[in-house]
Amino acid sequence: MKTFATMLGAAAVLLASGSAALSARTDLVVGVVLEPPHLDPTAGAAAAIDEIVYANVFEGLTRIGPSGEVEPALAESWEVSDDGLTYTFKLREGVTFHDGTTFEAADVKFSLDRARAEDSTNAQKVLFSAIESVEAFDPTTVKITLRHPQGALPYNLGWGDAVIVAPESADANKEKPIGTGPFKFDNWAKGSSVTISKYADYWGEPVALEKAEFRFIPDAAASVPALLSGDVHTFPNLQAGDALPQIEADPRFEVVIGATEGETILATNNGKAPFDNLMVRQAIAHALDRDEIILGASAGNGVPIGSHFSPANAANIDLTDTYPHDVEKAKALLAEAGYPDGFSATLKLPPPPYARQGGEIVASQLREIGIELEIIPVEWAQWLEQVFTNKDYDLTIVSHTEPNDINIYAREGYYFNYDNPAFDAVMEELGATSDPAKRKELFGTAQRILAEDAVNGFLFQLPKTGVWDAKLEGMWENTPIQANDLTKVRWVE
Amino acid sequence: MTAYLAKRLAVGLATLFVASLVVFSVLEILPGDPARIMLGMNASPEALDALRSQMGLDRPVVLRYLDWLTGMATGDFGRSYTYSSPVVELVAERVAVSLPLAVMALTLSTAIAIPVGIFAAARRGRLSDTLAMGAAQVGVAIPNFWFAMLLVYVFAVGFRLLPAGGFPGWGEGWGGLWQGFKALLLPAVSLALPQAAILARVTRSAMLEVLGEDYIRTARAKGLPRRAVLWRHALRNALIPVLTILGLQFAFLLAGTIIIENVFYLPGLGRLIFQAISQRDLIVVEGVVMLLVASIIVVNLLVDICYAVADPRLRTGR
Numbered sequence: 001m002k003t004f005a006t007m008l009g010a011a012a013v014l015l016a017s018g019s020a021a022l023s024a025r026t027d028l029v030v031g032v033v034l035e036p037p038h039l040d041p042t043a044g045a046a047a048a049i050d051e052i053v054y055a056n057v058f059e060g061l062t063r064i065g066p067s068g069e070v071e072p073a074l075a076e077s078w079e080v081s082d083d084g085l086t087y088t089f090k091l092r093e094g095v096t097f098h099d100g101t102t103f104e105a106a107d108v109k110f111s112l113d114r115a116r117a118e119d120s121t122n123a124q125k126v127l128f129s130a131i132e133s134v135e136a137f138d139p140t141t142v143k144i145t146l147r148h149p150q151g152a153l154p155y156n157l158g159w160g161d162a163v164i165v166a167p168e169s170a171d172a173n174k175e176k177p178i179g180t181g182p183f184k185f186d187n188w189a190k191g192s193s194v195t196i197s198k199y200a201d202y203w204g205e206p207v208a209l210e211k212a213e214f215r216f217i218p219d220a221a222a223s224v225p226a227l228l229s230g231d232v233h234t235f236p237n238l239q240a241g242d243a244l245p246q247i248e249a250d251p252r253f254e255v256v257i258g259a260t261e262g263e264t265i266l267a268t269n270n271g272k273a274p275f276d277n278l279m280v281r282q283a284i285a286h287a288l289d290r291d292e293i294i295l296g297a298s299a300g301n302g303v304p305i306g307s308h309f310s311p312a313n314a315a316n317i318d319l320t321d322t323y324p325h326d327v328e329k330a331k332a333l334l335a336e337a338g339y340p341d342g343f344s345a346t347l348k349l350p351p352p353p354y355a356r357q358g359g360e361i362v363a364s365q366l367r368e369i370g371i372e373l374e375i376i377p378v379e380w381a382q383w384l385e386q387v388f389t390n391k392d393y394d395l396t397i398v399s400h401t402e403p404n405d406i407n408i409y410a411r412e413g414y415y416f417n418y419d420n421p422a423f424d425a426v427m428e429e430l431g432a433t434s435d436p437a438k439r440k441e442l443f444g445t446a447q448r449i450l451a452e453d454a455v456n457g458f459l460f461q462l463p464k465t466g467v468w469d470a471k472l473e474g475m476w477e478n479t480p481i482q483a484n485d486l487t488k489v490r491w492v493e
Numbered sequence: 494m495t496a497y498l499a500k501r502l503a504v505g506l507a508t509l510f511v512a513s514l515v516v517f518s519v520l521e522i523l524p525g526d527p528a529r530i531m532l533g534m535n536a537s538p539e540a541l542d543a544l545r546s547q548m549g550l551d552r553p554v555v556l557r558y559l560d561w562l563t564g565m566a567t568g569d570f571g572r573s574y575t576y577s578s579p580v581v582e583l584v585a586e587r588v589a590v591s592l593p594l595a596v597m598a599l600t601l602s603t604a605i606a607i608p609v610g611i612f613a614a615a616r617r618g619r620l621s622d623t624l625a626m627g628a629a630q631v632g633v634a635i636p637n638f639w640f641a642m643l644l645v646y647v648f649a650v651g652f653r654l655l656p657a658g659g660f661p662g663w664g665e666g667w668g669g670l671w672q673g674f675k676a677l678l679l680p681a682v683s684l685a686l687p688q689a690a691i692l693a694r695v696t697r698s699a700m701l702e703v704l705g706e707d708y709i710r711t712a713r714a715k716g717l718p719r720r721a722v723l724w725r726h727a728l729r730n731a732l733i734p735v736l737t738i739l740g741l742q743f744a745f746l747l748a749g750t751i752i753i754e755n756v757f758y759l760p761g762l763g764r765l766i767f768q769a770i771s772q773r774d775l776i777v778v779e780g781v782v783m784l785l786v787a788s789i790i791v792v793n794l795l796v797d798i799c800y801a802v803a804d805p806r807l808r809t810g811r
Contacts, residue, residue, distance in 0.1 A: 044531060120543070189660075189662055190578075190583060190586050191586070219758060222645075222657070222758050379771060380771065381530055384530060386524070
């Protein structure tokens with residue numbers, strides 16, 4: 001039996017090395033946790049959609065690069081008028097959709113008008129809220145007129161929700177996406193995988209891969225053997241948990257802990273007593289020990305945050321010391337607020353491990369200052385209904401994964417029930433500002449207001465555990481936007 | 494025989510109708526708005542309303558139930574909220590995995606269990622019986638997902654003989670068929686083992702009961718060889734409890750395999766229904782549950798027919 005096993009092993013090694021020695025591979029299998037509901041990024045919020053099609057199949061006028069910066073995509077360049085109200089985009093020539101039709105200004109107008117329309121089901125309509133009109137000036141020039149200046153427009157147009165689609169194929173994109181990207185869609189075996197392949201007539205630099213398959217592996221325990229057996233070459237975000245050290249020790253793989261745009265927060269119902277009392281919220285902030293929470297909720301990976309902002313963002317300021325961990329001070333504040341003996345409340349926890357495990361630790365930390373939390377596990381559907389829509393909650397733990405989403409605190413009726421005219425004013429000013437230095441300053445002010453108001457318990461930035469075959473290069477380390485961009489990925493020997 | 498079947502069929506149809514009522518009303522009271530789940534946290538109220546009316550969710554409950562019922566009667570199970578493709582297509586894709594898997598597992602478990610059960614019964618009390626039943630005990634006790642992981646580590650990670658999971662589809666020609674078969678082999682083995690263990694024990698005890706009967710002694714006394722007595726006289730009479738268990742196991746294998754489907758990330762029926770429930774894709778849940786109810790009714794009907802074949806007394810209703 002033993003010799004038999006050795007022989008089999010040797011045969012497998014021979015086969016594997018034999019094929020690899022001929023030439024660099026051009027196929028790739030990417031393991032992802034969630035299967036998207038459909039493949040049209042302009043008609044759904046699911047990150048799983050963008051994680052397949054963004055930058056690979058679909059492109060927008062602009063795109064977001066690996067470190068979060070705005071890069072030109074279908075628009076070669078753009079100009080802003082002096083009053084900040086008119087953007088003129090110069091489009092690339094020689095671009096075709098995967099069905100062979102030509103890309104031109106009319107497609108841009110169609111796509112943006114479709115996304116903004118009354119009956120549109122675009123999940124991020126707010127991205128386009130400032131747009132007054134879109135005009136196809138000539139086939140390679142598009143003029144966008146705004147209602148009010150919006151400095152973030154080029155960034156907004158880089159989202160997956162703003163990709164350019166063709167009128168001929170837009171309605172079928174959910175099942176058969178047709179974009180302008182370097183990969184074209186091949187096949188979707190429901191429940192199993194999506195396959196894309198190189199688009200020969202791509203306008204830009206051709207990709208190194210001929211074929212890529214996104215394989216859906218929802219079970220964390222199944223992803224490790226899939227990687228070890230070589231069935232899957234990379235997990236852009238592996239949920240390995242305890243098995244991670246084993247993979248880190250294996251020279252066949254590269255493990256990179258990057259950052260996501262996910263601010264993990266102890267969301268607090270600011271509209272409900274006693275959480276409407278600033279001192280109570282400050283007491284909670286003092287009671288939280290972020291390092292301990294990160295250790296328990298995310299195996300020690302994750303950067304502490306002091307406000308609702310990504311530490312990877314250039315405009316981030318470190319506010320983690322606004323209310324440092326101090327149990328005595330927390331107790332004093334609670335007493336001053338009129339709760340010397342503490343109080344009890346509920347903590348609703350959605351399914352992800354960061355919430356369920358983090359929740360246990362948060363509950364024990366708050367118990368130290370006399371706040372007794374009843375933990376209520378909920379599934380996502382219940383969470384969306386009870387917490388997010390009906391605001392029927394005291395505390396909850398959730399990660400807000402949309403990039404640059406500090407503006408949600410200015411939204412009326414948002415589930416935090418936070419209302420601060422001063423903050424709203426900063427957001428309004430930010431919306432009308434396009435000067436980068438001024439924008440950075442305003443972002444700082446906004447972060448500081450949220451931190452000082454202790455709107456929510458700001459915990460940590462959700463990490464991204466990227467694992468890939470050591471012979472692969474070009475994978476993204478961070479996820480400044482929900483995407484698995486394969487355009488620069490290649491096998492090297 | 495005809496009257497017997499007609500009665501069974503009528504009971505089956507009534508069960509289907511009651512099931513449709515229960516399924517529809519249970520899902521109706523389940524919390525969670527499908528539109529909200531599809532569009533996510535930052536969706537605007539207008540986008541939500543637009544989607545709800547697109548999906549027909551703004552219409553009265555009774556109307557939706559009647560539509561659904563008449564739709565099903567004509568083979569139209571509606572369109573999935575999340576995948577926006579017809580439920581029939583979705584289910585058909587999943588059945589192409591689940592049905593072959595169930596058949597493979599059942600074939601495997603029967604092929605192992607029945608001979609082992611007969612063998613153990615024939616050698617009751619001897620060492621070989623003790624060993625066989627001991628093995629069966631272990632088979633019942635081992636959790637199938639753990640056994641599945643073990644198989645993956647040995648045959649996929651260690652020897653790299655079989656894929657660690659996934660399903661490439663049935664493909665074209667013999668090559669494609671072989672790929673599909675290879676992908677289902679480990680899952681089928683991990684499903685078959687505990688089933689075989691139970692089946693072997695049931696076969697053994699049913700055989701033992703029969704072997705104690707007078708007619709077996711008569712058969713032996715008139716000079717029939719042991720083997721003929723075992724396979725012709727004893728097995729046939731011991732089949733009724735074995736068939737009952739087989740029927741139950743097949744029904745389980747069709748949709749109760751979600752854990753194994755997860756370990757091997759197979760796109761089967763179990764995972765479809767699990768996904769659909771968590772995404773509140775109610776129309777898919779309803780369709781799949783009705784299909785499962787129907788298939789369980791059909792399996793039971795087949796088992797009833799097998800009873801009648803195995804035991805002539807049931808045919809005449811005496």
